[in-house]
Amino acid sequence: MRHRLYPLSDLEDIPGTTVFTARRSRQAYHLHKFCMSLMEAANREAFKADERAYLDRFRMSEEQKQAVLERDFPRLIDLGGNIYFLVKLSNTDGWSAQRAVSSMTGMTPDEYADMMSAGGRSPEGLKSIREQQQREFGGEGK
Amino acid sequence: MRHRLYPLSDLEDIPGTTVFTARRSRQAYHLHKFCMSLMEAANREAFKADERAYLDRFRMSEEQKQAVLERDFPRLIDLGGNIYFLVKLSNTDGWSAQRAVSSMTGMTPDEYADMMSAGGRSPEGLKSIREQQQREFGGEGK
Amino acid sequence: MARITAGIGTSHVPAIGAAIDLGRTADDYWAPVFAGYEFVKAWVKDNTPDVVILCYNDHASAMMLDIVPTFAIGFAEEFEPADEGWGPRPVPTVIGHPDLAGHIAEQLVIDEFDITIMNDIAVDHGLTVPLSLVFGQPEEWPCKVIPLAVNVTQFPTPSAERCWKLGEAIRDAVECYPEDIEVQVWGTGGMSHQLQGPRAGLIAPEFDNAFLERLAAGPDGTSELRGITRLDFLREAGTEGIELIMWLIMRAAMGPNVDELHRFYHVPASNTAVGHVVMKPKAQFRHKLGEVEARKATAA
Amino acid sequence: MARITAGIGTSHVPAIGAAIDLGRTADDYWAPVFAGYEFVKAWVKDNTPDVVILCYNDHASAMMLDIVPTFAIGFAEEFEPADEGWGPRPVPTVIGHPDLAGHIAEQLVIDEFDITIMNDIAVDHGLTVPLSLVFGQPEEWPCKVIPLAVNVTQFPTPSAERCWKLGEAIRDAVECYPEDIEVQVWGTGGMSHQLQGPRAGLIAPEFDNAFLERLAAGPDGTSELRGITRLDFLREAGTEGIELIMWLIMRAAMGPNVDELHRFYHVPASNTAVGHVVMKPKAQFRHKLGEVEARKATAA
Ligand SMILES: [Fe+3]
Ligand SMILES: [Fe+3]
Numbered sequence: 001m002r003h004r005l006y007p008l009s010d011l012e013d014i015p016g017t018t019v020f021t022a023r024r025s026r027q028a029y030h031l032h033k034f035c036m037s038l039m040e041a042a043n044r045e046a047f048k049a050d051e052r053a054y055l056d057r058f059r060m061s062e063e064q065k066q067a068v069l070e071r072d073f074p075r076l077i078d079l080g081g082n083i084y085f086l087v088k089l090s091n092t093d094g095w096s097a098q099r100a101v102s103s104m105t106g107m108t109p110d111e112y113a114d115m116m117s118a119g120g121r122s123p124e125g126l127k128s129i130r131e132q133q134q135r136e137f138g139g140e141g142k
Numbered sequence: 143m144r145h146r147l148y149p150l151s152d153l154e155d156i157p158g159t160t161v162f163t164a165r166r167s168r169q170a171y172h173l174h175k176f177c178m179s180l181m182e183a184a185n186r187e188a189f190k191a192d193e194r195a196y197l198d199r200f201r202m203s204e205e206q207k208q209a210v211l212e213r214d215f216p217r218l219i220d221l222g223g224n225i226y227f228l229v230k231l232s233n234t235d236g237w238s239a240q241r242a243v244s245s246m247t248g249m250t251p252d253e254y255a256d257m258m259s260a261g262g263r264s265p266e267g268l269k270s271i272r273e274q275q276q277r278e279f280g281g282e283g284k
Numbered sequence: 285m286a287r288i289t290a291g292i293g294t295s296h297v298p299a300i301g302a303a304i305d306l307g308r309t310a311d312d313y314w315a316p317v318f319a320g321y322e323f324v325k326a327w328v329k330d331n332t333p334d335v336v337i338l339c340y341n342d343h344a345s346a347m348m349l350d351i352v353p354t355f356a357i358g359f360a361e362e363f364e365p366a367d368e369g370w371g372p373r374p375v376p377t378v379i380g381h382p383d384l385a386g387h388i389a390e391q392l393v394i395d396e397f398d399i400t401i402m403n404d405i406a407v408d409h410g411l412t413v414p415l416s417l418v419f420g421q422p423e424e425w426p427c428k429v430i431p432l433a434v435n436v437t438q439f440p441t442p443s444a445e446r447c448w449k450l451g452e453a454i455r456d457a458v459e460c461y462p463e464d465i466e467v468q469v470w471g472t473g474g475m476s477h478q479l480q481g482p483r484a485g486l487i488a489p490e491f492d493n494a495f496l497e498r499l500a501a502g503p504d505g506t507s508e509l510r511g512i513t514r515l516d517f518l519r520e521a522g523t524e525g526i527e528l529i530m531w532l533i534m535r536a537a538m539g540p541n542v543d544e545l546h547r548f549y550h551v552p553a554s555n556t557a558v559g560h561v562v563m564k565p566k567a568q569f570r571h572k573l574g575e576v577e578a579r580k581a582t583a584a
Numbered sequence: 585m586a587r588i589t590a591g592i593g594t595s596h597v598p599a600i601g602a603a604i605d606l607g608r609t610a611d612d613y614w615a616p617v618f619a620g621y622e623f624v625k626a627w628v629k630d631n632t633p634d635v636v637i638l639c640y641n642d643h644a645s646a647m648m649l650d651i652v653p654t655f656a657i658g659f660a661e662e663f664e665p666a667d668e669g670w671g672p673r674p675v676p677t678v679i680g681h682p683d684l685a686g687h688i689a690e691q692l693v694i695d696e697f698d699i700t701i702m703n704d705i706a707v708d709h710g711l712t713v714p715l716s717l718v719f720g721q722p723e724e725w726p727c728k729v730i731p732l733a734v735n736v737t738q739f740p741t742p743s744a745e746r747c748w749k750l751g752e753a754i755r756d757a758v759e760c761y762p763e764d765i766e767v768q769v770w771g772t773g774g775m776s777h778q779l780q781g782p783r784a785g786l787i788a789p790e791f792d793n794a795f796l797e798r799l800a801a802g803p804d805g806t807s808e809l810r811g812i813t814r815l816d817f818l819r820e821a822g823t824e825g826i827e828l829i830m831w832l833i834m835r836a837a838m839g840p841n842v843d844e845l846h847r848f849y850h851v852p853a854s855n856t857a858v859g860h861v862v863m864k865p866k867a868q869f870r871h872k873l874g875e876v877e878a879r880k881a882t883a884a
Contacts, residue, residue, distance in 0.1 A: 005815075006813060006815050010815055011739070014819055015783055016782035016783035017778070018781055019823070020738055020739060022359065022385075022390060022401070022739070023383065025359075025652070026359065026361075026382045026386065029649070032649050036644065036649050038669050039666065039668065039669060041667070041671065077780055077781060082644065082648075082780075083779045083824075084643040084644035084648065084737060085649075087643075087669065088644070088668065090669075091669025097599060097779070098854045101780070102784070104784050105784050105785060116785055116854075116855065117852065119852075120786060121783065121784075121787060122786075122787075123820060123822075128819070152515055153514075153515060156483070156518055157482075157483055158482035158483030159480070159518065159523055160480065160481055162439060163438070163439045164438065164659065164687075165683070167659075168682045174344070178349050181366065181367045181368065181369060183367070183371070216481070219480055219481060224437060224480075225479045225480045226437060230369040233369025238299065239479070239554055239555060240299070240554045244484070244485075246481055254485060257485055258554075259552065261552075262476075262485050262486060262551055262552055263483065263487060264486075264487070265476075265491075265519075265520060265521075268486070269519045270519070349703060350702065351653075351701070352659075352700065352701035352703070354693060354698035354699055355698045390740050393654060394740055398654035398655045399698065400654065400698075401652035403651070403652070440690050440693045442693065442698065443694075443696070
């Protein structure tokens with residue numbers, strides 16, 4: 001076994017960020033099967049005609065189905081989803097990728113677009129949950 | 143690039159043996175697509191009902207189609223085929239793997255079965271075409 | 285922590301599966317083959333692992349056409365027996381262990397193996413015949429199985445040395461899995477056989493027995509096996525004899541020394557020489573740190 | 585013998601493809617992005633290669649669900665543009681080069697890369713947007729393309745160091761291909777961006793510009809890039825900023841030193857920082873034998 005450059009748990013240390021691991025991929029397998037099915041025009045039509053009935057073709061959890069119906073992208077990420085699959089859904093809806101992504105930030109699409117045009121979100125202060133906590137508690141941990 | 147342990151051309155030096163390379167795999171892609179289609183019962187039925195019509199669904203060469211119709215396994219190997227794909231065809235015919243394999247040896251199925259029961263074919267003298275040729279020409283090459 | 289408790293090597297001839305499925309194991313032709321598996325069937329009753337990592341090759345059943353991975357690990361919850369042209373074998377669905385499979389895949393990528401994860405594969409005789417040989421005909425398989433498929437067909441196949449290193453990395457990965465479970469590693473395929481061309485029917489007992497002998501030995505014997513080239517395998521053991529590289533993954537996962545509990549060799553089953561071994565890692569004070577350091581140095 | 589004549593790095597933002605397909609390249613928003621590609625569009629007219637080895641990542645269009653390969657090489661005669669949910673992009677079919685792809689796959693397996701061969705894949709914006717950016721909107725693409733897909737999404741992704749070694753091995757493989765053809769290697773994806781969660785919209789110009797600076801440098805600069813961990817990429821450049829590992833494959837394929845012909849950086853395109861470089865291997869007396877020996881020593 002090679003030397004580990006950092007503990008794997010550090011992957012959980014990035015604020016507002018969910019790393020797509022093998023385990024999450026397994027959790028979202030049927031959700032993602034649904035997403036990839038939208039790569040065919042006929043399936044997109046069937047989905048649009050009756051979303052619930054179309055979703056019931058897949059072995060997704062009820063929570064995952066609800067989150068799809070509500071286009072609740074943060075919840076879908078929580079339930080194992082990965083954005084590269086999920087944009088098949090927002091593309092089907094005719095959303096831009098920017099609108100789909102902005103829906104996870106708590107900003108309106110316009111606010112988000114303005115932030116991007118102004119140079120995007122700076123990573124400063126958003127790199128480590130541990131660091132954020134240390135700052136919050138006045139750096140006593142030094 | 144790592145040190146090569148032997149020239150790749152040596153793979154052609156084994157008597158009565160065709161190595162399944164990337165190039166052959168490409169050559170036989172559509173032949174093999176046909177073979178793998180026989181992994182579904184409905185396709186096996188369709189094939190048995192009208193072999194030629196079924197074969198015409200695939201982008202195989204005419205030579206490959208003829209060799210399938212004639213169950214000419216040596217020819218199919220020549221045309222890029224690999225036995226792991228081709229047994230899907232002999233299995234569909236209800237042949238044992240031993241019968242399919244024996245059909246490439248110029249022996250009858252019974253002769254071949256007897257050879258196997260007696261311990262199989264010895265590799266001695268069958269390891270190298272170059273060596274065979276040297277022996278044939280009286281070892282002058284020494 | 286998880287432990288590798290034993291290794292099994294065995295041929296996986298499809299005709300053996302058919303003999304089991306059709307109730308012909310007592311036939312004159314088949315009885316001597318199955319006699320060689322009486323030991324393992326009794327032994328495994330007291331040595332059923334929680335999980336088998338089963339190294340096999342797919343025979344153009346689920347891979348090899350549109351996708352040809354060098355090493356693929358099965359990551360599904362279940363794997364159905366493949367229909368190889370005569371209907372699927374009447375054997376239980378194979379139940380996977382996605383959590384351990386995911387862990388192993390992660391460790392292997394960190395160790396610079398370029399693994400392919402398969403979330404949906406049917407498993408063919410290469411995987412199910414060994415299960416039948418060891419566990420018989422139960423309603424359900426008595427343990428979970430992680431399929432590990434190796435390309436042995438489309439050239440170039442991974443080298444013996446690469447397979448050895450993979451086995452070492454699998455051992456390291458299992459040993460850092462946090463759950464306390466018992467894991468066996470099986471290597472299947474071989475022994476000598478050739479299924480194509482005028483040289484079909486080739487059987488090489490000398491090669492096979494030397495292979496078995498070295499497999500049971502310590503590092504001196506196994507280092508000779510690691511040096512067998514793809515060309516050697518084809519020349520000496522037939523185009524399909526190269527399946528023996530999967531036994532090297534199993535053997536490497538045992539560590540440097542083993543106790544061989546059982547060895548069996550028989551010719552023929554259909555077109556093939558049948559080999560079978562059962563082995564356990566030798567109890568030892570493993571200089572674990574030193575060993576890991578040494579391997580790290582070569583991994584650049 | 586075949587030669588690697590140049591390398592191109594570029595972002596492959598899907599919205600850039602849409603802007604091209606919908607004729608919006610002169611819009612206020614888009615004009616500054618496309619201005620950065622005027623150089624390459626003129627330059628490539630006199631520098632069209634025979635084949636591009638195009639390193640990209642599939643965005644859950646042809647892989648990532650049932651099959652997740654670490655490194656996959658496209659081995660088909662042709663590759664159709666994928667339908668990513670809005671219909672396929674109106675671009676020409678991509679024509680492969682199976683012979684060179686097979687040669688490279690063979691060399692890579694011999695060099696202990698566990699490559700997956702893909703005989704049938706649709707290619708998504710990760711591959712087609714760079715083609716559009718460089719070649720515009722022709723009736724047919726002016727050269728063959730070998731897709732080389734890298735897993736950058738499901739953890740663990742291959743390390744920066746592993747990608748670097750892959751690039752070196754690709755260079756060696758191309759240089760021993762017997763036909764006298766010109767080959768470019770392209771690395772696509774990035775630069776900094778994050779497409780998920782409350783941190784979405786992250787852009788890191790400092791990180792990006794340091795990356796570009798070191799990419800153009802000799803071994804001192806590039807060795808720093810090889811040491812960036814997966815965690816570093818995620819923290820500093822966003823969950824999708826890790827796509828930059830594909831630029832390292834391209835860069836390594838250039839050899840130790842390069843001449844940078846063009847560099848461009850712009851924020852934003854949709855959610856992403858856009859980066860683009862054109863480089864050539866530096867003319868040099870390559871101590872070829874010594875170099876190969878040195879690498880062999882580390883390959884164990
Ligand atoms: Fe086999
Ligand atoms: Fe991308």
